[in-house]
Amino acid sequence: MRQWRFEVYGRDQENDICAKQVIEDILELGINSVEQAQSAKVFLIEADFDDEFARRVARELLCDNVCQDFCIGKTTPPAGLAKATTVEVHLKSGVTDPVAQSIITAIEDMGSSCKSVMTGRKYVLFGELSQEQTSRIIRRLSNDCIEDVIIGTEAEPPSPLAEPYEFQFRTITITDLDNAQLEKLSKDMDLFLNIIEMRTIQKHYQSLSREPSDVELETLAQTWSEHCVHKTFKSSVDLEFEGETIHFDNLIKETVFKVTEDLNKDWCISVFADNAGVVGFDETDAICFKVETHNHPSALDPYGGAATGIGGVLRDPMGTGLGAKPIANTDVFCFAEPEKSFDEIPKGLLHPKRIMKGVVSGVRDYGNRMGIPTVNGAVYFDDRYIGNPLVFCGNIGIMPNDKCFGDAEPGDLVMVVGGRTGRDGIHGATFSSGAMTHEHETIFSHAVQIGNAITEKKVLDTLLQARDAGLYVAITDCGAGGLSSAVGEMGEKVGVEVDIEKIPLKYAGLNYTETWISEAQERMVIAVKPERLEEVGEIFAGENVEATVIGRFTGDKKLTLRYAGEQVGRIDMEFLHNGVPKYSRKACWEKPAVTEPVIKAKDNYNDDLLRILSSYNVASKEWVIRQYDHEVQGSSVVKPLVGITNDGPSDAAVVKPKFNSDKGVAISCGMNPFYGDIDPYWMAMSGIDEAVRNIVCVGARPDRIALLDNFCWGDCNKPEVFGSLVRAAQACYDGAMGFEAPFISGKDSLNNNFICDDGTEISIPATLLISAMSIVDDVNKCVTMDLKNSGNLLFVVGLTKNELGGSHYYKVNGSLGASVPMVDIKVAAKTAEKMHKAITGGLVASCHDCSEGGLAIALAEMAFAGGLGIEADLRGVIKDDDCSRAEVVLFSESNSRYIVEVKPENYDAFVRLMLDVPLGEIGKVVDSKTLTVKDSAGKAVVDIETDKLKQAWQKPLKW
Amino acid sequence: MAQVKVLVLRAAGINCDMETEHAFGLAGALAQRVHINRVIERPEMLEDFHIMVFPGGFSYGDDVAAGKILANQVTHHLSDRMRDFIAGGKLILGICNGFQVLVKTGILGRVDDVCDEQMITITDNDSGKFEDRWIWLEPSSEKCVFINPDTRIYLPIAHGEGKVVFKNSGVLNKLKADGRVAFRYVDEQGNFGGFPVNPNGSTDSIAALCDTTGRVLGLMPHPERFVRFTQHPHWSRLEDKARADGRMIFENAVRYAEKNLL
Incomplete structure (x- = not known):
């Protein structure tokens, strides 16, 4: 078998869009010696082709003969151009390559087969470049979290086939460790568990008179991570404020949850219970809404982080009740101001302009491919987001009223549907629960997940068919914590056993713990009655979606993990889900020493008006909006851009989710981090008021507004930082109560602070995103x-x-x-x-x-x-x-x-x-x-x- | 009464199938969404349909190039059936990604029916990025059964690869002589122009092509996204509440099929 190398490049080099963008990117780095660039796609196909068939593959599949040429083997730069630098970018071994998969299928359609396919990009840069400049360019053209770069033309990238895994059971000795050793263990294993939690786990295993296995410890760390369990928000709090102490037994239960309880609206169907909050829509259908953040991954890999951010939040409605169909996306981003010299960027960080471009393309490519209109959003700029850009991705879904709840029972089978499991995204949940440092880029590259929208689209298409045929009884998505969280949650009430070796893998070499906690994308878990297995299997197989039984719900209220018949973990569901220690925290808030400035009155304010209009926060976001398909599904009523030339800033978006009804859903948001620098209470109130105003402006009902909260804060171990969060949470209660608009779902992302290599800390401003959704009775009146x-x-x-x-x-x-x-x-x-x-x-x-x-x-x-x-x-x-x-x-x-x-x-x-x-x-x-x-x-x-x-x-x- | 039957093709990544089905329903046809795997398993099912649609989306993620993998699949599994379908006087419509597929299968990408070589392709927008915006279309074919030759229409585009290009300069003349250029991008007054009037840099402002029979149409804009007044981007400013330019494409197709195929 031979590895065939194909290079495909545009015939008209002058109009090579990719090369033009490369030159633009290089200019943005402040390097202007690259006068010309060429780009090519590289395909490495391991197969038994003869020459003739290889030429057919090139001509009929890989190359568009109208505007491209190909070369089998390596092209060399034109003679006489000695100052050419050749850079080739390939995905790292094990990173999902969707194009490769499509090519394998296409070669089968052509009547042949191949063993493996790898794809890459090749750039030839013409011009004098120093070594330092070359490495800067490489950083721009590739992402070393997921890609390898080969400079020059000699080496070939390594084959993607990995070594098989040999099973070896591992326990971790913790029962006789002292505090320092426990802390070290937590750090060494990237568990992000603090000493109190480590002690709790130690005590538990002491009482069992055994040591935990590695997979047990990892499962606990995932399930107890801030990202999954929201320890901070559930803690008891003493807030020092204006000379008084205000006590909360459980912060979130007494603020955001409480207002929903107190309002007790009959149109709230399922709130704070499922993957998304569900409210009534009409006689036959309900709608659900969820907004997630994907901040840490987007800081490391803006494109992939944002893409999996939207991919992940889409699985929330899909995993709510028995599954909803996503009908609209909303995306809100916070970045540092984009025009900056590279000297101003702290070590270990990407340039904000690159982050912004990457994030927008990531959301664009995933959202557009899924066929879900992105209709609402906002972009905020403040230089304190330089270390921690914020990426909020939200989605609204629609589902029949009788599909709003699901439940797994003993005897039901656990089935994983969709993408295969790989090494990508390991420790995503724990990693995103800690602060970022300048070393994160190298240490946590494996925490970045790689998305493939088409896999998720296939899952969505088939799941809705299986749902409507009533073929499964419960569903959830694999998000943070991977299968460990998804299966652990589904089996919380009954208990579940899983045979880890049955989980389909992208490639060999994963051990059982990696398989169990991987956050590989595009996976859903469903509970299926054994007698429906065949039918459900047919639906998935019929559209090339992989669906595999990996275990069974038991009734013993334990999580049992096996690998090839051998037990590798057994945890009490009670300890797993309720064992996390409860914290009491100190919080304080004092009004900062702020004063009103004295600005001289003017005769005319044209200039101020122009300056505000052209400030980044107010300026038109058309560049972002147009890259999103906001009209797919044919549902749009009020688009994000409105007015006589379709470019004015709409207050909110309205979609009409059902072809046969004029009822609409409106979506808006409110946020203003600047106010939080003065008073987080009024910041939160203003955010709620703004979201309500926006949604009312387009004609939505103020008496049907459902709110979502997304808190993004800095280091909440600091009482003054946590205090500002508590003040904002109090305002959430007061504001929602005043508008009688219940919160139905929410999420927090804490520790959004960045520690530079010199030890200085950059913390984001207190940021509360309020998203609102409401009903429009008749879209014709918008x-x-x-x-x-x-x-x-x-x-x-x-x-x-x-x-x-x-x-x-x-x-x-x-x-x-x-x-x-x-x-x-x-x-x-x-x-x-x-x-x-x-x-x-x-x-x-x-x-x-x-x-x-x-x-x-x-x-x-x-x-x-x-x-x-x-x-x-x-x-x-x-x-x-x-x-x-x-x-x-x-x-x-x-x-x-x-x-x-x-x-x-x-x-x-x-x-x-x-x-x-x-x-x-x-x-x-x-x-x-x-x-x-x-x-x-x-x-x-x-x-x-x-x-x-x-x-x-x-x-x-x-x- | 017999009803015109429309097959709306589904495949991994196709995502405009529901609204396309709906648009044909509004036009009075019976539309049915069918997965490509089912068509390949039982290709004779095509005989039951009068119109076949390749809807918009990102078939197979547009891996390699837009529409390429699906085109390869159709070429290797269904090319005889497609030929029969067209020869039987039936209609094929490709919207956005569907247009890209039809070009890359050769059905719309060839210039001479005898020559097997693809001479036309659709490639990256000059802007280098995906864009969603509304554009005006001037009809320029007398033979295309889907269009009204005297009505300029307003539709949205949403694509990153919509630039129609040719292998050589002779192709355009041949297409014009054959009446195959169905729509061209213009401004509201009917003038040609650069970006954003021509949103992707397409040669000769071409937005849509038909085949020599006029019964196969591929277009980059999305007619199924303007079948209801409130889909217009500034409907809240308009007086003419009946307007929905995209419906014409579906209605013309269904009327033609009713007259000639039932």
Whole structure:
């Protein structure tokens, strides 16, 4: 057998898109000596082909003869170009290569076969490069977590076939270790268990008079990881705040969970119980929603981390009840500002621009391939995210009302469905529970998971068929902790036994522990009655999805693990799931020493307006949005980009999940880390208010809002950091209670701090993402934010206060301020209700949430999205007494405000409806594309063409 | 009354099959989603259908190149059946990834029916990335049964590989002479232009091709994504509430089949 090497390259080198991007990437590194680049795809196929068949494979399969050429063997750079550097990038041995799998199948379709396929990319760079520059370029072109790089043309990459595994049972001696030894063991094995937990485990095994096996210890570490069990959020807390101590027995139960309990809405079907929160949709169907973070993996491998972030969260609805069909994605990212020199990047970190590009492409490629519209999202920039970018991926699914619950019973079979298990993603759950350091890149490369969207799509297609045929009784997804968590959770109430050697592997060489805890992607676990096994098997086999029985639910309330007949682990479910020690934590919070800046009043605020519009947080995210398919499934109603030229910023998205119904689902989010620097309580309240405003703006029902919380914090072992989290959690209760909008699901990601090689620590700002989902009764009544017609009247609904603290106006002027926006929750709820009545009553032509940047930004966005102008007068704005200065009214970010466009004929009805909420008429829509705003003296403090505003807003992220 | 039957092909990674089935349903046909494995197991089932659709998506992950693996599968398992299907006067529609598949099987990628060589392909957008945006299409074929030759329509595209290119410059003239260029990208007024009017850099602004019979159409835009007024990207600004340009493609196909194949 011979290894055939094929290289395929574009015939028209001048238009080699890949090469152009490579040159662009290299220029972004500050290296401008590479004048030209060539790229080629490399295929290494081990097979018994003859020459003729090899040529057929090249011509008919690998190469597109219209625009590409191929070479069997190695191409050499053109003669005379001595300054050429050849770089070849191959996946590391064992990393999933989906293209290789497709090629194997395609060669079979051609009537032949092959033993193995590897694919790679080859780059030839022309120009003088130092060794240091070459290695920087290589870091950019490849990811050493998952890829090997070969420089030059001599070596061939190693064969992917690994050595077989020889079974060897291992126990870990812990019963007679002292504290220091226990701590060392935890560190050496990457268990991320602290000393109290190690002692608890030690005591347990002392009482059993035996040592744990390696797989038992690993299973406990996975199940008890912060990522899986949320120890911090469940701990008892004493919060020192304003001279008082407030005690919580269980923080989350007394804040986020409690509000849902207290509200006790009959449309909540399953909350905080399953992989996603489930609420009612209509008579026949329910919808569920989950938002996850995938921060640590995305820091190491932005593309793969983000892709598996979306891939992972999609499996949550798929693994909720008996499985939901995903209908919409939402993605929120936090990055450091992208324009930076490489000197500013601490050692061990990737450049924020690379992280952002990688994350966006990862979400794009996975989400688009799955055929799920990505309809909502946000991107925030703050340099404190440099060490820990945040990647929030969310998904909404729909499922029949009678498929919202599942349960495994003794005798049911455990079946793993989908992808095979490999060495990828080992220790993902424990790794993501700790702080990041500059050494993480090398130490935890194995924690990065590799996704293949098409495998997951196949699983989804077949699972829904099996669900509708009633062929399985319970389901969950393999996420953090892999099979150890998934099977462990499913068997929690009854007990389960697994034969680990039956788990299908991607390649030989995995030991039983690696197999058990691997976080390889695209796997689901179902419980099947033995008598349905054949039918369920047929469905999966019919569409080339692997499904394998690996064990059985028992009834003995134990987790039993075997390898080739030999028992390798046996843990009490009670100890596994409830043995984790309960913590009590200290928390404190003090108002930081912040003050209001003194900024000189100006005659005209055009410049400030332009600067805010072109600040990264406010600027158009069209570059990101267009890379996502937001229309697949044919369900879109309100798209992320709206307006006369389809490029205005929508407040929320609406999809219509059923072809035969005009009922819709709306999705929005709210978040503002800057406010948290002043007061995390008001940050959280503002986030909730913003999510509610956004969703109300498009026409969704305020009385059907379901909320999700995602807390991303720094090192919560520090009482002051934890204190800010507790304050935010308190606000979650108060805000959700006020809007009567229950939380239905949530997730936290703590320890988002980065320790540089010099020991300095970079911690993310306290970041709370609030996601909201609600119902739209009739999608035909939805409203968008773009101005519709000249002559229409403009109103500000809601009270404007002197609340510039944390505002973008202060930010572009270099300050933070102190007067953070607060929420008058009663007024806020009333306003949302009235706005909804106005919208569904057809009284509103357009409506926009007034948030980042305040009134001036909202007006600008509405104007340029509609291709129209505005004449406004600040005298009309309903405001507090201390809002005499124009810039306060223009830029204050007071909550609970909406800008509303109303046709003159609807004036009376609208004003009458709004009687008991603050309502100010501020001006009208005009044809001339100019935004004019007059202050209390009648002087124009803003007068600028909307084209200029739009340009400023679009420019920063037009990559 | 007999009903037009449409086979909507499924395969790993195809993801627009549901909405395509729905669009044909709206047009009065009976559409059925069938997995490629079932078609290969029992290819004679194609005889029961009047229209076959290759929907959008990422068949087999677009591994190697967009649509390539599925095209290879169709070529090696179904090429005779496909030929019979077309020869029997029936219709084939390829949308987005389906267009890529039809080109790479040769069904739309060849220029002369006698020459076996693929002369047309669809490759990476000039922008180098996937993009979702709405574009205007000017019909430019008299013979394509799916289109209204005098109606400019507005549809979304969503692809990363949509640039139609040819092996040599003679191909374009031949396609034009044969009436095979079905749609070209234009602006709202009907003018040709660069990006974003022509969103991918396609040669001669070509967005869709048909075969010489006019009964096989491949197009990059997604007609199944505009079969309802509220799918329009700024429907909330429009007065004409009946508008849904994509429906025309499905209705024309079904009307043609009703008239000629039932």
